[in-house]
Amino acid sequence: MHIVHLEDESPLREILRVALVAAVPDANLQQFINSDKAMAYVDEHMDDIDLYILDIRVPGSMDGMEFARKLRERKAKGIVAVTSAYRAPDRTELDILKLEWFAKPWHIMEVLDKLLPMIRPQS
Numbered sequence: 288m289h290i291v292h293l294e295d296e297s298p299l300r301e302i303l304r305v306a307l308v309a310a311v312p313d314a315n316l317q318q319f320i321n322s323d324k325a326m327a328y329v330d331e332h333m334d335d336i337d338l339y340i341l342d343i344r345v346p347g348s349m350d351g352m353e354f355a356r357k358l359r360e361r362k363a364k365g366i367v368a369v370t371s372a373y374r375a376p377d378r379t380e381l382d383i384l385k386l387e388w389f390a391k392p393w394h395i396m397e398v399l400d401k402l403l404p405m406i407r408p409q410s
Contacts, residue, residue: 289335289365292318293325293351294342299391303340306395310403322347322354329358336365338402343371352376359384366405368398 288311294300300318307314317332319325322345329336339358341351349357355367367384369376372391381388387405389398 288313288337289315289332290317290338290340291325291329291336291365292316292340293320293322293345293354294318294340295320295345296342299342302395303398306399310399320346322349322351326354326357329363333358333361333363336363338365338405339363339367340402341367341369343369343376344373352380355384355386366402368402 290307292300292303294303304316304318307316317328319328324347326349339355341354343351345351351369351371355369358365358367366387368387368389369381370389370391370393375381375388375390376386380386387402
C-alpha cells in the first residue's frame with residue numbers, strides 16, 4: 288500500500304505515521320509538509336499511490352483542495368481524503384471529486400477504520 292500524507296503539523300504527521308505503520312506494516316508512507324514537494328513526488332509515482340490524505344491548509348502554491356482537484360484532473364486512481372480543523376468543503380464538491388472528508392480533531396482509529404477497508408483488497 289502506497290500512501291501520500293500532506294500535513295504541516297508535526298504531531299499529526301507523527302500520530303498518523305505510528306498508526307499506519309502499526310495497521311499496515313508494509314505500507315510505503317510518504318509524508319510532506321509542502322504541497323509543491325508532495326506534487327513533485329506524485330508526478331513521479333501517481334500510478335502506484337493507493338491513498339492520499341490531505342490537510343486543506345498547508346504551505347505551498349496550492350492548498351489541499353486544489354491538490355485534490357489536480358489529482359482528479361490527472362485521473363489519479365487512489366482514494367483521496369481531505370481533512371481540516373476549519374470548515375468543511377462544499378459537500379457538492381466533495382461528491383463531484385469523490386473525496387472523503389474528516390473533520391479535525393479526528394480520532395486516528397476512526398480514520399483508519401474508514402480508510403483501510405477502501406484500499407485493501409476484498410477477500
